[in-house]
Amino acid sequence: MGDLELPAVGGEMTMAEYQRSMQRTWKARPEREAITNAILGLVGEIAEAHKKAWFHDKELDREALLSELGDVLFYLTALAHEHGISLTQVARYNQAKLQRRHPVGWST
Numbered sequence: 001m002g003d004l005e006l007p008a009v010g011g012e013m014t015m016a017e018y019q020r021s022m023q024r025t026w027k028a029r030p031e032r033e034a035i036t037n038a039i040l041g042l043v044g045e046i047a048e049a050h051k052k053a054w055f056h057d058k059e060l061d062r063e064a065l066l067s068e069l070g071d072v073l074f075y076l077t078a079l080a081h082e083h084g085i086s087l088t089q090v091a092r093y094n095q096a097k098l099q100r101r102h103p104v105g106w107s108t
Contacts, residue, residue, distance in 0.1 A: 015087035022077045035082065039075045042068055 046068050053060040080090055 015091060018073075019077055019081065019087050022074060023081065026074075026078050026081065035075050035079045039072060039079070042072045042075065046072070 046065065049061060049065060049068070052058040076090075077087060080087060
């Protein structure tokens with residue numbers, strides 16, 4: 001399989017734009033644990049795809065990976081939305097945490 005071509009969507013999308021667009025298809029559900037269960041299942045699928053590529057010398061299906069990553073992003077966005085957290089807040093918090101933890105960058 002050649003290099004995966006990302007779909008053209010008319011320029012860059014901000015996290016806030018994505019979060020707003022996700023709300024169009026997200027319906028709040030009483031079983032909030034369903035969100036985390038979905039995330040766990042999808043992350044397992046991503047891990048399985050990498051296991052096949054890394055340990056069984058199979059070619060990584062980049063299109064399937066893109067699809068699964070998108071699904072994880074959707075459910076992470078839903079989880080953040082359910083708790084009144086923006087994706088920008090998540091990204092900035094994570095960036096600050098990593099900068100505190102690794103002030104001169106990552107080293108092995």
